[in-house]
Amino acid sequence: MEKGKILLALTGFHPQRWRELLAAEREVVLEPDGPSDPSITYAVVWKQKPNLLSSLPNLRAIFSIGAGVDHIFADPGLPDVPIVRVVADNLTQHMTEYVVWRVLDHHRQSMLYRAQQQKKIWREPPQRAAEDISVGIMGLGNLGRAAASVLLSLGFAVNGWSRTERPMKGVSTYSGEAGLIPFLNATDILVVLLPLTPRTQGIINYGVLKELRRRNGLGGAVLINAGRGRLQKDADILRALDDGTLKEASLDVFEVEPLPKTSPLWSHPKVFVTPHAAATSDPAHLVPIMLLQMDAFERGEKLENLVDREAGY
Ligand code: NDP
Ligand code: OXD
Numbered sequence: 361m362e363k364g365k366i367l368l369a370l371t372g373f374h375p376q377r378w379r380e381l382l383a384a385e386r387e388v389v390l391e392p393d394g395p396s397d398p399s400i401t402y403a404v405v406w407k408q409k410p411n412l413l414s415s416l417p418n419l420r421a422i423f424s425i426g427a428g429v430d431h432i433f434a435d436p437g438l439p440d441v442p443i444v445r446v447v448a449d450n451l452t453q454h455m456t457e458y459v460v461w462r463v464l465d466h467h468r469q470s471m472l473y474r475a476q477q478q479k480k481i482w483r484e485p486p487q488r489a490a491e492d493i494s495v496g497i498m499g500l501g502n503l504g505r506a507a508a509s510v511l512l513s514l515g516f517a518v519n520g521w522s523r524t525e526r527p528m529k530g531v532s533t534y535s536g537e538a539g540l541i542p543f544l545n546a547t548d549i550l551v552v553l554l555p556l557t558p559r560t561q562g563i564i565n566y567g568v569l570k571e572l573r574r575r576n577g578l579g580g581a582v583l584i585n586a587g588r589g590r591l592q593k594d595a596d597i598l599r600a601l602d603d604g605t606l607k608e609a610s611l612d613v614f615e616v617e618p619l620p621k622t623s624p625l626w627s628h629p630k631v632f633v634t635p636h637a638a639a640t641s642d643p644a645h646l647v648p649i650m651l652l653q654m655d656a657f658e659r660g661e662k663l664e665n666l667v668d669r670e671a672g673y
Contacts, residue, residue, distance in 0.1 A: 364401025364420065364654065367392060371407035373425065373641075378404065381647035386654070392416060402654060411437035421663060423650050425641045427451060427503065428588060429667050430556035443667040446641060448649055452506045454639035458586055459507035459551055462610040462632070463495055463516070466549060466582045471608055471630065488577035490515035496547025496572075498563075499554035499587060500526045500533065503639070507551065519546050523559075523671070544571035549582040555673035556588035564592035569600040580607025586638035589613035594625060601630045612638040 365387040368375050375390060382388045382404065392400060392415060400416045404423045413419060414437035422439075424432055427446045432438065465471075469485060476483060495511050497504040500520035508518045508531050518531045521543040525535045534543035544550070550572055554560045564585060572581035583606055585592055594615050600606040610632040611625065617636055625631050657663055667673060 363387075364658065365389065365399050366654075367400045367403045367416065369403060369405045369408040369412060370425065371409075373406050378425070378643045378647060381643050382651070385651050404650065405432060407431040408435060410435050413437070414439045421654075421657065423653070424667075425643075425646060427639075428555055429673060430588060430590075432667075433672060442663050443669070444650075444653060444663050445665050445667050445673075446646055446649075447502050447665040448646055450642055450645035451639045452503060455503045455553070455586065456507045456510050458612065458634075458638035459497075459553075459584065460510050460514070462584045462586075463511060463549055463551065464514075465632070466584075466608055466610070467493055467516075467578070471632075475629075486577065488575070491517060492575070493517065493548050493578060494519055494546055494573065495549045495551060496521065496543055498543075498550060498552045500528065500531070501553070501555075504551075504553040507553070519543055540568075541571055544568060545573060547581075548573050548575050548578050549584065552583070552585040552587040552591055554587045554591055556590050557672035559672070560587075561590050562593055564597070566593070566596035566599055566605070569596065569605050572605075574605075574607075578607065580604060582607055583609040583611075585609075586612040589615045589617055589636075594623065598624055598628070601628060606630070608632070610634075612636055 363386050366382055368379055368388050368390055379388050395415050396417055398418050401418060401420050403413055403419060404425060406425045419439055419441050421441055422443045424445045429443060429445050432443060472485060494517040496519040497508050498521050500522040504520060505528060508520060511518050512530045520528060520531045521534045521539060527533055552564060574581050597609055608630045612634045613636055619625060625633060653663055
């Protein structure tokens with residue numbers, strides 16, 4: 361079978377490196393050749409233009425260059441072909457680093473020490489043991505489980521919440537709507553690694569933050585969101601920080617990205633901002649995986665890491 365041609369449709373990512381690496385093995389185009397180009401078999405995408413993919417009559421599969429696929433479902437004319445998302449050691453490792461970095465930073469009171477340093481204050485506050493702190497991971501999927509296992513090895517108590525029951529050794533697991541409040545009530549540091557779907561949009565709101573446990577030793581609950589910005593209500597996070605419902609937050613994602621310069625989150629003393637950089641997709645690691653998948657598909661094998669359209673992730 362002839363190697364299928366790839367349409368590379370990236371918004372917000374520079375396509376050059378992706379193109380070079382994909383083109384080492386297959387023909388790659390950045391635009392279809394006309395409104396119903398029959399020559400394209402695969403689309404490799406990030407936030408593709410609406411109705412672009414539905415114009416391709418011979419499209420056989422869509423590859424997301426990220427783990428999240430909400431950017432693909434935003435297309436009202438999305439064709440009914442398999443969607444493959446990223447599951448890759450390199451991306452998982454980056455996300456684990458981000459989560460562990462942010463958990464340790466809050467646990468070891470980095471914001472307090474930074475403030476003390478600015479005022480040249482030599483004072484050692486009490487430090488809780490990791491085992492006294494419960495980290496609750498919302499979204500116990502590929503990324504959540506990897507982060508959970510490192511946090512466990514550091515001695516933290518770990519809770520996990522998922523849509524379906526997902527047991528994990530050493531982790532207290534909760535699932536579905538019925539499990540949400542008990543999960544939050546047992547969590548000091550909330551780590552959000554959910555996909556954005558119609559069911560999860562806006563889930564990180566004031567009511568949910570209010571349910572978090574506030575242990576005296578940590579001095580309040582902490583939010584870390586590296587999932588998607590539209591899972592959260594930025595205004596509710598600010599309210600929770602300002603009235604003490606939240607002690608601190610680390611936010612990698614925001615309702616609007618880039619975060620507008622006018623957002624009070626930028627300069628809030630209790631907020632640590634990163635620009636959707638927790639786990640960036642690296643073409644050098646991801647393109648070889650995509651090419652192998654395309655080769656296998658053309659040999660009649662099944663595609664891996666397929667998105668469940670019904671569930672939306
Ligand atoms: P997975 O699909 O492997 O895991 C998703 C988890 O969320 C699963 O445990 C799933 O439950 C759970 N979930 C989904 N919907 C619900 C719901 N309604 N209620 C409760 N739990 C739910 O995804 P990944 O771990 O690979 O990635 C997670 C997300 O991380 C991505 O979708 C993306 O948005 C984000 N991301 C962000 C990056 C960044 O740089 N900031 C980089 C990469 C990813 P179940 O196990 O039952 O299916
Ligand atoms: C992803 C992301 O979904 O980088 O992979 O946000």
